[in-house]
Amino acid sequence: MLSVKSVSKHYSGKTALDQVSLQADPGKILGLLGPNGAGKTSLIRIITMITAPDSGEVFFENQKMRQELISGIGYLPEERGLYRKMTILDQAMYFGRLKGLSRTDCMAAIRHWFDKLEMSDWKKKKLEELSKGMQQKVQFVLTVLHKPRLIILDEPFTGFDPLNAEIIKEEILGLRDQGACILLSTHRMESVEELCDDITLINNGKVIIEGEVNEVRNRFKKSEFELVYTGTLKSGLPGVLERKDTALRDGATHSLFVMQKDAAINELIQEVMKQAHLLEFREKIPSIKDIFIERIGAQL
Amino acid sequence: MRNIALVTGREYQSRVRKKSFVVMTLLGPFLLAAFYGAIIWLAMSDTQSSEQKNIHVVDESGLFQDGIKGSSTIHYSVNPRGGDTSAYDGTLMIPATFSIDQPKGARFLSAYSLNIVEQQTMEGHLEVAIKEQKLIRSGLRKETLDSLKTDVAISAAIISGGEIKEDNSAVNAGAGFVGAFFIYIFIFLYGVQVMKGVAEEKSNRIVEVIISSVKPFDLMMGKIIGIALVGLTQVFIWIGLSTVLIAIITPIIASMGMNPEETAALVQGTSGGVAPGMGMMGALFQLDFLTLILGFLFYFVTGYLLYSAMFAAIASAVDSETDTQQFMFPITIPLIFSIIIAQSVVLKDPHGELATLFSMIPFTAPIVMMVRLPFGVENWQLVLSMIFMIFGFIAITWLASRIYRVGILMYGKKPTYKELIKWMLYKG
Numbered sequence: 001m002l003s004v005k006s007v008s009k010h011y012s013g014k015t016a017l018d019q020v021s022l023q024a025d026p027g028k029i030l031g032l033l034g035p036n037g038a039g040k041t042s043l044i045r046i047i048t049m050i051t052a053p054d055s056g057e058v059f060f061e062n063q064k065m066r067q068e069l070i071s072g073i074g075y076l077p078e079e080r081g082l083y084r085k086m087t088i089l090d091q092a093m094y095f096g097r098l099k100g101l102s103r104t105d106c107m108a109a110i111r112h113w114f115d116k117l118e119m120s121d122w123k124k125k126k127l128e129e130l131s132k133g134m135q136q137k138v139q140f141v142l143t144v145l146h147k148p149r150l151i152i153l154d155e156p157f158t159g160f161d162p163l164n165a166e167i168i169k170e171e172i173l174g175l176r177d178q179g180a181c182i183l184l185s186t187h188r189m190e191s192v193e194e195l196c197d198d199i200t201l202i203n204n205g206k207v208i209i210e211g212e213v214n215e216v217r218n219r220f221k222k223s224e225f226e227l228v229y230t231g232t233l234k235s236g237l238p239g240v241l242e243r244k245d246t247a248l249r250d251g252a253t254h255s256l257f258v259m260q261k262d263a264a265i266n267e268l269i270q271e272v273m274k275q276a277h278l279l280e281f282r283e284k285i286p287s288i289k290d291i292f293i294e295r296i297g298a299q300l
Numbered sequence: 301m302r303n304i305a306l307v308t309g310r311e312y313q314s315r316v317r318k319k320s321f322v323v324m325t326l327l328g329p330f331l332l333a334a335f336y337g338a339i340i341w342l343a344m345s346d347t348q349s350s351e352q353k354n355i356h357v358v359d360e361s362g363l364f365q366d367g368i369k370g371s372s373t374i375h376y377s378v379n380p381r382g383g384d385t386s387a388y389d390g391t392l393m394i395p396a397t398f399s400i401d402q403p404k405g406a407r408f409l410s411a412y413s414l415n416i417v418e419q420q421t422m423e424g425h426l427e428v429a430i431k432e433q434k435l436i437r438s439g440l441r442k443e444t445l446d447s448l449k450t451d452v453a454i455s456a457a458i459i460s461g462g463e464i465k466e467d468n469s470a471v472n473a474g475a476g477f478v479g480a481f482f483i484y485i486f487i488f489l490y491g492v493q494v495m496k497g498v499a500e501e502k503s504n505r506i507v508e509v510i511i512s513s514v515k516p517f518d519l520m521m522g523k524i525i526g527i528a529l530v531g532l533t534q535v536f537i538w539i540g541l542s543t544v545l546i547a548i549i550t551p552i553i554a555s556m557g558m559n560p561e562e563t564a565a566l567v568q569g570t571s572g573g574v575a576p577g578m579g580m581m582g583a584l585f586q587l588d589f590l591t592l593i594l595g596f597l598f599y600f601v602t603g604y605l606l607y608s609a610m611f612a613a614i615a616s617a618v619d620s621e622t623d624t625q626q627f628m629f630p631i632t633i634p635l636i637f638s639i640i641i642a643q644s645v646v647l648k649d650p651h652g653e654l655a656t657l658f659s660m661i662p663f664t665a666p667i668v669m670m671v672r673l674p675f676g677v678e679n680w681q682l683v684l685s686m687i688f689m690i691f692g693f694i695a696i697t698w699l700a701s702r703i704y705r706v707g708i709l710m711y712g713k714k715p716t717y718k719e720l721i722k723w724m725l726y727k728g
Contacts, residue, residue, distance in 0.1 A: 045709070048512040049512075050511050050512060050709065051709070067515065070512065070513065071513070073512065075509070075512040076509075077505070077508040077509055077512070079505040079508050080505060080509070081501075081504040081505030081506040081507070081508065081509060082504070082506060082509070083314075083504070083506060084504065085314070086314065094306065094310050095509070095510075095513065097306050098303055098306055098307075098510070098513040098514055099513050139509070142509070
């Protein structure tokens with residue numbers, strides 16, 4: 001659906017993007033992750049043709065990106081903004097029409113989304129008369145009004161209370177299930193595992209990690225195991241490099257075992273069970289947030 | 301093209317629906333009619349009741365005992381009997397040392413300061429009087445001298461297509477200058493609206509949303525054209541309403557100070573030599589209003605397009621409206637410059653080299669050519685100026701759009717002139 005190939009961009013001596021490539025597929029959500037200033041917005045602006053890359057190419061639905069294809073994209077920028085003195089209905093009509101919808105199609109889409117997100121009552125209101133959360137909702141609707149095949153959401157949850165954030169999350173998942181390809185740029189890591197199928201992590205203009213979410217998490221696991229047990233364990237357990245007793249809760253000890261790469265886990269479990277009463281044993285798989293902090297921290 | 305039309309439509313509708321637009325559009329013609337009424341009234345009161353100044357002359361030299369010949373504006377009383385000088389507008393002191401070979405030391409004393417025309421007029425009167433004395437001294441008899449005096453008045457006329465039209469340079473100057481002044485005001489008025497609109501879109505971050513749907517050039521052009529249409533709507537309504545109002549007001553004002561025949565002549569637009577004071581009114585009606593209005597519309601639209609593209613570029617380059625001041629100044633210089641030279645150089649010599657030159661340069665042409673138009677501009681000059689104007693605004697709009705497309709997405713710092721030039725050359 002969307003394919004970015006070796007895109008580079010420099011701004012007055014600073015490299016914003018360095019040979020960045022990524023692939024996003026229909027019916028999936030790709031998380032575009034990275035710290036502030038990593039180059040996410042620069043990349044999005046190149047995909048949406050707001051700026052041109054110095055080198056590299058962007059393909060959308062197997063065609064080289066060009067102005068006519070832009071109407072297939074819905075873009076919710078991080079910096080939101082609408083006309084303050086214009087009514088919600090007029091704005092929706094204006095933006096929908098700019099995206100190529102006919103007047104009747106636009107009106108039908110407006111009705112559909114306004115009803116769905118319970119906005120119909122305030123469609124005649126001017127933007128400045130609405131609360132921040134309501135304004136964000138309007139902005140989201142304007143992004144998806146024209147049924148874009150590619151939806152680019154830059155920090156879509158900022159400004160929403162938990163209730164409305166949940167509504168928007170459900171809508172994003174709904175759009176994905178309908179086959180849209182979604183590019184979600186965020187540094188709110190909690191939302192990544194809940195929403196994303198794939199991730200691309202960029203830092204200093206370079207892609208440093210990419211892949212399917214669970215595959216990436218597994219890739220970065222470090223033979224660490226979490227144990228919960230009662231009783232005592234001797235030292236010198238087979239294959240254990242390091243043992244950290246992290247907490248004692250409700251009479252049970254919580255421990256983290258760092259194991260040798262090729263350690264026989266079954267032997268360890270048997271030995272533990274001989275010495276103590278094992279309540280829980282699981283491999284520690286890092287969260288995307290852990291990976292993010294570790295990788296970005298290492299580069300800083 | 302579709303997007304330019306959509307942006308234009310939004311800009312137009314959102315502005316035309318505003319209360320301030322409706323109020324100004326309806327109020328404008330009344331102000332205009334009042335302005336026009338005031339001009340006619342002044343013109344007529346000037347011809348009918350020109351106030352004559354009474355000057356008291358204290359002649360110690362004895363040269364002017366026979367009096368000084370004045371004019372319709374100044375009357376002299378030389379050494380009058382009765383010492384009350386308060387009835388006079390001023391006193392002209394001719395000292396005993398004043399002679400026809402050494403005419404020095406004359407002083408004028410009054411409660412108000414003399415204006416330059418009055419001073420020159422009085423100097424002229426004295427010069428004539430001294431010249432007469434010199435002629436008499438050289439042996440000419442007074443009767444011969446009197447018989448030499450001749451009064452000639454030339455009434456100017458323009459021949460156009462076999463038709464003779466009355467000409468009055470004051471009316472021409474007035475008509476041209478009023479047109480130029482309106483262009484000046486409108487460029488500022490609507491240019492600033494473009495600037496505010498762009499600044500609003502940038503500071504509210506609307507541009508980021510909109511620019512993913514519309515090319516920066518389309519967005520800029522849509523805004524400029526939309527506001528141009530708002531301006532034209534306003535101008536057309538003003539012209540229409542003003543015409544009606546002026547048609548109503550003219551006979552009313554005219555009947556206040558003229559006999560019925562004069563009023564009829566005035567309304568019909570024929571001066572027909574009814575009264576000497578009617579020359580001006582006649583000339584006003586003899587103006588080629590079609591050329592003037594078409595010229596006005598052309599120079600208004602192209603001048604506005606040229607300047608508003610620059611206003612848009614400025615607003616795109618800075619973060620807030622208050623930062624625009626620094627860049628506003630250099631842009632408005634040519635406008636202010638043209639209105640100044642229009643008052644001085646162009647009005648004095650509308651067909652001179654400077655006037656012709658500045659009516660060709662797109663930055664000054666809208667105002668300078670407008671002032672020249674009523675004096676009759678050769679067709680080739682007009683066509684050339686219009687061609688330059690069109691190319692000028694295309695070139696400036698292109699350059700402005702280069703700045704706009706970079707500036708509109710640039711936040712955080714106020715650019716330098718060097719950076720603006722770099723943006724123009726920036727590729728992609």
